[in-house]
Amino acid sequence: MAINKKLASLLFLLATVSSFASSASFSDPDSDSDLVNELVSLRSNSESGVIHLDDHGISKFLISSPAPRPYSILVFFDATQLHSKTELRLQELRREFALVSATFLANNNGSDAEKLFFCEIEFSRSQTSFQRFGVNALPHIRLVSGSTSKLSDESGQMDQSDFARLAESMAEFVEQRTKLTVGPIQRPPFLSKAQISVIVALIVIATPFVIKRILRGETLLHDRRLWLSGAIFIYFFSVAGTMHNIIRKMPMFLQDRNDPNKLVFFYQGSGMQLGAEGFAVGFLYTVVGLLLAFVTNVLVRVRNLNVQRSVMLVALFVSFWAVKKVVYLDNWKTGYGIHPYWPSSWR
């Protein structure tokens, strides 16, 4: 046992000495600061501070300058040919990545800003680097910290959950791993200041004209039909649960887990719904209501008796079917079996 221990400590000593020697010999402070300066200048060329690297840049900044480096690099792996696949969300993530980078730059001056660089590499132009990193699925973001020596080391990989909340969670990841602060994400305002001022000016100029027309009573706003269709639309929008779809970001339909070719349009369970299901039911609601209005108000103008009769029959049939369908769907969805209460002696 004792010999073993000794051996181990000796090995450990050797290892430390050699690693010290290697780091002393390779990481030359001058060349490091050159590299940093070059990165800084590259960064200043891009608006958001994301450096576009190719195979050459990767080998220069990451391979030929071994660990420990004085900087970390966060790499975003991009592929233009996959931009058309929306489910990967590459472009959105790339924008968010740029946001994190810009925020980091805005909040860090001086030495801290030189410790972390945001880079991206593109697949068609840097296939070798993709192989070196061992990346074969996108989206992929990886942090190569100063101490990482092997590029294929996947410990710096950002998890799916780390970009689930977009820039905010990316920033958290960076802060956690590098101990640098990114700060609150500064998203660009929806309208720039110039745009806002132009819009305000337009409104102010337009106001007197609008008021004039209003006083004369000749705007679109005086058209009843427009208001009516707007009202019906709001009704449809609300009862179809569209707000639910927007807030929860519900998909229109799901794929059946057991049978991928089958699509699921209706979700069982109250309090949740899929997009298409809401619209279908909302449509049924609206149709019945409008048919009632149509039958009692428009159909009467029709002079032809046969047309009247047939239209009314169709209307009755459609309404009956729609009500039946909706009630059935509701009972199925909520799992309630609604039934009347009869006096117990009737049973």
Add this chain to the structure above:
Amino acid sequence: MVTKKTSPDLLNSFSFKSLKLKTKQQELLIRVSILGLVYVLAFIARLFSVLRYESMIHEFDPYFNYRTTLFLTEKGFYEFWNWFDSESWYPLGRIIGGTLYPGLMVTAALIYWALRFLRFFVHIREVCVLTAPFFASNTTIVAYFFGKEIWDTGAGLVAAALIAICPGYISRSVAGSYDNEAVAIFALLLTFYLFVKAVKTGSLSWALGSAFGYFYMVSAWGGYVFIINLIPLYVLVLLITGRYSMRLYVAYNCMYILGMLLAMQIRFVGFQHVQSGEHMGAMGVFLLMQVFYFLDWVKYKLNDTKLFQTFLKITVTSAVLVGGIALGVGTASGYISPWTGRFYSLLDPTYAKDHIPIIASVSEHQPTAWSSFMFDYHILLFLFPAGLYFCFKRLSDATIFIVMYGLTSLYFAGVMVRLILVATPAVCLISAIAVSATVKNLTSLLRTKQKIPQAGSTKGVGSSKSSSKVTLDQSQPFQKNGAIALLVGVFYLLSRYAIHCTWVTSEAYSSPSIVLAARGAHGNRIIFDDYREAYYWLRQNTPTDAKVMSWWDYGYQITAMGNRTVIVDNNTWNNTHIATVGRAMSSYEDEAYDIMRSLDVNYVLVVFGGVTGYSSDDINKFLWMVRIGGGVYPVIKEPDYLVNGEFRVDKGASPKMLNCLMYKLCYYRFGELVTEYGKPTGYDRARGVEIGNKDVKLEHLEEAYTTSNWIVRIYRVKPPTNRL
């Protein structure tokens, strides 16, 4: 079923046309008796909860209301108004008088005192339990008058009948749900009715009434913000569509100014009417009214139209500019506060989800799926578009109002489930218009045919129009059987509605949620009364100054029933304090112990459904504790408790989850228990998995009490060990 009766009874009365005076008397008699029946129906439909369970207060918030009402009746109004409650939000305390809407409590106390004065010696609890049904009955009367105002008496009666049993309203007003909404919907509808009446007549007295209605609403519920935004919006629409009139000017100015002054008397609302962004729309419209009036006056004085046009442009532009600058300066200087989160989340519904977990976590703040609409409105949804169409056919100031009320509230109902309640009166009224107008047309047609059998079908339009005065819209030239078929259809729908409402009220909306009911294996009812068991245990077995820590949902109940001090409760005014509790629940036991020591906690109470399969327990709420805790203390991170984005409690759960305080307290000794035949020990029935950590050891806490079905578990926090 009164719903079915309303319209035919009304119409029968028209057949006695020859005797004018007598007909009117008959009609009045029928109308009053229908209203009386509807009044009773609205009350008794809400008694299902008392029948099925017992006369008790429901849910969470009502327990606070009950506790304050009790205080009010015992100590008097001034004590109540100045009450500093040291039993909640320990160690901060809460100023009750300044942080509640006193309308409900004062109403219940007045009813109680009135009954005592009349020598009916009832317990205050019974008064509280029956306040909601009583006010629901009153709402039907207001709905009748409202319907009469916007359409006719028939629509009023139908509206009263519909609203009496509409599940959307019943859900918040069954006997025992002693909450602000119980009286607030009455106040809301009353205010709207009086305002519409004021606009119609231009009379100061109606406007004054509306201002008082508004005052009552402000005193009762925070939802008054809806009124103070809807009414200005309505006025604005009237202005835009060229319906400005002196009547409108009188009604709005009187209502706004008086209502504002009155509302300032409520301490919780205070100066918000002139300071908060949510109320600025009303003030802007008020100023705009003055500009309109001024312009009218100038137009009257100036005879030159060209001169007036120039003057108009200058005035309007400068008025808009001045208003904009004032708003900008006010907001920038901090005099006008920005919108609150709840209000903002209505306009931008995705806001709350991203920014305010404490709002997003409440189940009644979830967005509404179509099935909830169907459940709460049933056939009213089908009738609503038809009603809209009828309203647009006969556009007046009143119908514009009801259409706007209906649409805005429906939109809000889509954003938050609980706001279905606010939309219910509007949906009932508009649907009532559809029912009443349709039925009236059809039956008048039937009667015309009987009288003039020789009338040709092509001439139908003319004949029915000329012969019956009751017809309001273009009548139908259908054959008799067509009309009969339609009528049968309508009555079929109405009867389905009655069946649906009765069933829903009895089965879904009468549960007090403090006593749980389940169906046993043989179809028998099993009652779980664990909550009250635990609270009474606290009351009888702990020192009176004991501090109990639990998640905020149970705070009101613990103070009201257990009579013990709590750290946080359902009045979620201090996010940091709640986050501290959330942090303690989601930390390891020794870290949590330090937090509990700093808050002087003696007992910890958790709700656990693993034995009974009760799904709204603390484990299922746990992620919200993590989120809310993490929102203030970044050491708590949601991903630590998830495995691949999934929340699990079984063997695959994350190590932090398996060892956090909440997990330990819920599953302590659970590993020894067999819950279901044929399953291993420690099988969690609420989540349907075998738990991951069966050997839970507690170091700083000890089990004090677990209720018979394990739903509530109480732990004692041990004092620190001796220093060595």
